[in-house]
Amino acid sequence: MTEPINTSRREFLRKASMLSVAGTIGAPFALNLFAINVAAASTYNAVGDYKALVCLYLAGGNDSANMVIATDTPSWAGYQAARGGSIAFAEAALLPTAIIPTTTKVDAVGTRSFALHPGMGPLKVLFDAGRAAIVANVGTLIEPIADKVAYNNSAIRKPPSLFSHSDQTGQWLSADPAKPIYGWGGRMEDRLKASNTRQNFSSISLTGNSVFLAGETVNQYQVDSNGSAVAIGGMSNLFGSNTTLLRDIITTPTSSNVFEMDHAAVVQRAIVAQADLNSVMQATASTVTAPTNYNPLATQLQTVARIIAGQTALGAHRQVFFVAVSGFDTHNGQLAAHAELMTRLADAISYFDGVLSTLQVDGVKTDMRSKVTLFTASDFGRTFASNGSGTDHGWGGHHLVVGGAVKGKEIYGEFPQTTVSAGNPRDIGSGTLIPNLSVDQYAATLAKWFGLSPAEITEVFPNLANFPTQDLGFMA
């Protein structure tokens, strides 16, 4: 696995020197990239010094109130009042997926009890095994908002454009209102990229463009969900001409028009990264078992596992990945649609846990689960009240963290009351919940595990200092 890297490095050197001689606009970018790679080796040269964070995005706003259900008597009464007759589960349906956290939750409601969505049996297995945790009522916040009174106090800052898909997605994944085009995955990699020989493989999407992965210096690399590593054809022989001019034309801008320059830079990255991706995909084609049932999310996670398996060839030590499922904007017909989503979600997470438990790394079957942490994110939670057959855009929601380094079998944070009423201090209407925990707290806990220093965490999450607890304690 070392040979392809050396070849490719020589190729890169040759190309870099060619560019510098030519003195073209493309040169500084390529040379910087090379310099970064050279600087990398000294700090993270230990094979096996590896961690990955996988952001699993539930696009559209997950109705997490039907993912984690409070089943104690007062909670159940509130749940049935808000959702009964349209989108509530029957009590018996939840018995097989009842979960019992190690630490019993006792709060103002009483002693709480819980169940997962009935389709999430495989997730219950992971929860019970201590590799999955739930973090309750997380959402976008700038500073703590204690209750409805505080929410209506204009002196307390609220996130802008609440309940808007595009804006809340951006804020969830950016965590820096001043720099909404950069994501916290990418900004973590800005600080850790030196660990990766191949910078293109620091921040990887299996599902299209995501703000989560965008760094201020790190660019996200988008990979086909099936891992297809297709090259641009016609580079050395094109329509009967033995010409290599195609590569020059597509990668070297001829003017200083910003669109032309940026398009050419994307093509240049595509060419460089494709060769590396291709070698990894060939090497792992038969070592990572495919999911048994049709499950596009599991397919994305299979490709993630293959890239993780290629860590040595890529010289990768700290990687962030982005995978996603859409269809969560369940304004109507929710019960059936959400059941399919929850089932696939649990199946895919369980599949990922399975392949990581015996991942073939450098020819050796390795349990990578303590090195890889998967967590969910979503636009927002949804209204606790039903609109008849679905739910509308809300705010706070519950999230899942899964992996061998997770202090699992626990529910972190204050689990909300289930009454949709003036009496619920966190309900600002229709069961839209003011988050108890901020995205920043949730994310910073992951960032600390990932290896960012306290100073770096403060840089990546500028609002974190507004919150009393900066480590929610769910990571070992």
Added chain:
Amino acid sequence: MRIPNSRTALLIGKIALFTVLLSSCGGEKTTTSSDVVHPTPVEASRLLSQATFGPTAAEINRLSEMGTAAWFNEQFAKPQKLHFAYMNAAIPPAGQDLSEDQFFESFWQQAVNGDDQLRQRVTFALSQIFVISFQNGTLANNPRGVANYYDLLGAYAFRNFRDLLQAVTLHPMMGNYLNALGNEKTAGTLEPNQNYAREIMQLFTIGLRQLNPNGTDTTVPATETYTSDDIRGLAMVFTGWSWAGPDKSQDRFYGWRDVDPNRDWLPMQNYPDFNETLPKSFLGVTIQANTSGEASLKTALDTLFNHPNVGPFIGRELIQRLVTSNPSPAYVGRVAAAFADNGQGVRGDMKAVIRAVLLDPDARTIQTGNTAGKIREPVIRLANWMRAFHATSSSGRFQMGQIDDPLWGLAQTPMRAPSVFNFFRPEYVPPNTNISAAGKFSPEMQITEEMSVTGYLNFMRVAIQDGTGLSNDIKADYTAELALAGTPEVLVDRVNLLLMQNQMSPTLRSQILTAINSNPGNSKINRVYLAIFLTMASPEYIVQK
């Protein structure tokens, strides 16, 4: 913009080429009268690149001949050809139902051969503002309804925005997509579905931030246009609406029984039993309790239509789809002024808005500076090629299918946006780029990434040589180009005019000529492929200026 060294020689070459083009359509250029603007062929190609699915040699000549004003008048008067009619006549493959595939056939047939090109290009732009998508399962099962919705955008493209807004709102496919269809009044803790109320404000009319008439924010930080209470109030207006039919039975409302055979396209009707009876308050307006669904809708749409944001908000989006990613505030302001008043006191006249977008000095003059222009959408690039080189489909059907896979297709298919937020957002800023450093937007960069640039190049390389669509049945006719292949300079000039509006740099021109001449024995058809593919692969072509 880019003046070659051998300027005189090149100009002579171009004039000669234009003569060839002009005579090919059999016309002599008429004397320019003082009140008619006859664009040069280069100017005509540039207008056609913005206002149509792509220039052809014949249309460049025709536009030059007739003048810009006459061309617009002609285009506004062209009758619309209905995709709906195609769907009704279409015969799906044996054992299959009608599907999105038949809509795509109709779309590409019209894009390539239709003579109402202005309407078609504006309709395509509107379909990316008033988004519905075949990616929604219900819509995928009602392809004729989606075709009818697309026709409706085309029909209202040249009418009034207020009527367009109402037609969009009441179309059952939009009703399904954003859940106004079957939405019910408040009952206990059950509140009306807010989906359409939110998106009609955020995406179809006023946007999130209060705007000046020139599209800039009124305050820093921006003032939000609405609150969640406004959404809750407006959501009540969109209750009681459901499938059309001869009665208003509960079964028909829920779609359980009483299914009208034309309910997939007939405008939704209001069912009083399900319409909100409480007062409906939003944006400073209160509709009294027990107001009918129809009267409530009129008040709501009038309120939105008359909001000062609509002109700059919609105007800027149309400019971004047709002309440039970063219009100046003055340009947006002029388009918004045309929206506010067409010169005869009428607000929302779409013809006036379209003229303002395309005839503005900022659109008609090539903008200099490093941030000018926009990335051409992949669907538009494919259409450019089909039109410039007279693509035909041997079956006559233009069976293109889905092409939204980034690696194997073009990352974009008409009417298959991933969500109501379209393939890309108007204010997308690609991070860590020259564009972001310049503080500019580039919507199309949202779908420009390692896979999609690879996919585009491979897709076009195959299409140019072998054809595209099902069984590569859609093939170009390169007769005119083959005739020029013996003189590569003239061949490249023609491709430059048709695809690049004569904006090719000397560097690119020289690279393409070098590639063509690198094999002196190469066939004429290979020279044609090289000229077209290397042009379409270049960043210079990909960025429309």
